[in-house]
Amino acid sequence: MEITKSVAEFLTSRPPLTDPAFTKWGVTLLGMLTLAQFTRKTIEFLTPYLLPSRLNKFKHTLQNQSNKEKPWAVVTGSTDGIGKGFALELAAQGFNLILIGRNPDKLANLEKELRAVAADCQTATYVSDASKIQEKTTQDFSHLVRLIGSKPVTVLVNNVGRSTAKLANLTELEDQDIVDVININDVYPTLLTKQLLPTLVSNSPSLILNVGSMAGDHGFPFMTVYSGTKAYNKAWSRGLSVEMKMLEHKIQVQHLLVGSVNSGSNKVSVSITSPTSRVFARSALKVTTTRKIVAPYFWHALQMRIFEALPEWVIDTMLIGMIGQIKANIGSKEE
Numbered sequence: 001m002e003i004t005k006s007v008a009e010f011l012t013s014r015p016p017l018t019d020p021a022f023t024k025w026g027v028t029l030l031g032m033l034t035l036a037q038f039t040r041k042t043i044e045f046l047t048p049y050l051l052p053s054r055l056n057k058f059k060h061t062l063q064n065q066s067n068k069e070k071p072w073a074v075v076t077g078s079t080d081g082i083g084k085g086f087a088l089e090l091a092a093q094g095f096n097l098i099l100i101g102r103n104p105d106k107l108a109n110l111e112k113e114l115r116a117v118a119a120d121c122q123t124a125t126y127v128s129d130a131s132k133i134q135e136k137t138t139q140d141f142s143h144l145v146r147l148i149g150s151k152p153v154t155v156l157v158n159n160v161g162r163s164t165a166k167l168a169n170l171t172e173l174e175d176q177d178i179v180d181v182i183n184i185n186d187v188y189p190t191l192l193t194k195q196l197l198p199t200l201v202s203n204s205p206s207l208i209l210n211v212g213s214m215a216g217d218h219g220f221p222f223m224t225v226y227s228g229t230k231a232y233n234k235a236w237s238r239g240l241s242v243e244m245k246m247l248e249h250k251i252q253v254q255h256l257l258v259g260s261v262n263s264g265s266n267k268v269s270v271s272i273t274s275p276t277s278r279v280f281a282r283s284a285l286k287v288t289t290t291r292k293i294v295a296p297y298f299w300h301a302l303q304m305r306i307f308e309a310l311p312e313w314v315i316d317t318m319l320i321g322m323i324g325q326i327k328a329n330i331g332s333k334e335e
């Protein structure tokens with residue numbers, strides 16, 4: 001109250017333009033506006049990490065009086081890395097799981113691991129090679145839809161994704177590799193989501209998490225195809241989120257911005273800026289805010305905020321240094 005009164009007094013005390021005191025008043029006003037803007041942005045930035053998890057919203061099937069069934073989640077690329085992290089966390093947090101992967105043995109092992117995490121976790125598996133999506137057509141997903149049947153699926157995690165087989169410039173990449181990456185990262189999640197939307201609508205409120213990458217925002221050299229696919233995912237995800245709102249479907253669609261995570265294909269040392277896949281998945285399930293695009297792991301969000309504040313030439317210099325270093329490390333391992 002006191003602050004509001006002081007601000008009101010200050011604003012009404014504006015000296016005439018010709019008065020030398022006007023400059024001091026103007027500078028003070030500018031300072032106040034900058035501080036207010038900084039405070040607003042800081043609160044906006046921190047809010048998703050401070051609020052409690054909203055995951056319970058997607059466990060509403062447990063409240064269904066006639067049939068208190070555990071909710072089901074579908075996870076793609078579930079057999080390793082972040083996808084496996086999601087499967088383990090969702091099981092621990094009370095979901096049954098439909099696990100999608102290309103390797104039946106890894107899927108069977110994961111089912112056993114999930115039982116160790118939550119003995120009552122029911123699972124079903126669906127074998128599918130995401131790179132082959134265009135050969136098989138969407139008809140292929142009709143098997144998955146049949147497998148889902150009347151299971152109350154309320155969460156879909158579109159996690160499957162990879163970069164091109166080598167860190168190389170565009171002309172060095174195999175054509176098939178480029179097509180595979182676009183299929184896995186973009187065509188597959190788009191067609192899968194199209195097939196599962198009616199199920200998610202009938203089980204709403206429901207949640208779709210689309211796993212993106214910092215590369216989609218900045219366009220990483222020697223990872224240009226991968227970066228492009230993640231930029232598609234971000235725009236598609238955002239558009240779909242608004243589309244759901246326009247159609248009055250209670251489906252929350254969220255694009256997850258991901259920095260470095262220790263995973264099957266990214267064997268970096270675990271650190272505060274490179275969490276384990278499970279820690280990352282836990283953060284993502286906690287930060288199910290209504291934001292359409294979010295970096296769910298706080299330290300990634302901070303890195304991204306700092307990155308965004310830098311001039312483009314500094315970002316380019318950092319990317320050249322970072323990718324150059326990775327290329328040099330790969331080169332020395334191959335020798």
Ligand SMILES: NC(=O)c1ccc[n+]([C@@H]2O[C@H](COP(=O)([O-])OP(=O)(O)OC[C@H]3O[C@@H](n4cnc5c(N)ncnc54)[C@H](OP(=O)(O)O)[C@@H]3O)[C@@H](O)[C@H]2O)c1
Nearest residue numbers: 077079080081082129130131161213258260261263264265
């Ligand atoms: N890790 C990071 O630092 C990082 C950073 C930014 C974004 N991301 C994103 O996070 C997601 C997961 O990455 P990750 O690092 O966890 O990868 P990962 O450890 O290599 O795991 C990838 C998962 O996708 C599956 N997969 C790969 N190709 C497939 C195909 N053709 N068909 C079906 N399944 C396939 C793998 O199956 P197998 O087990 O059979 O190999 C595995 O289950 C990706 O979308 C990636 O772009 C990761």
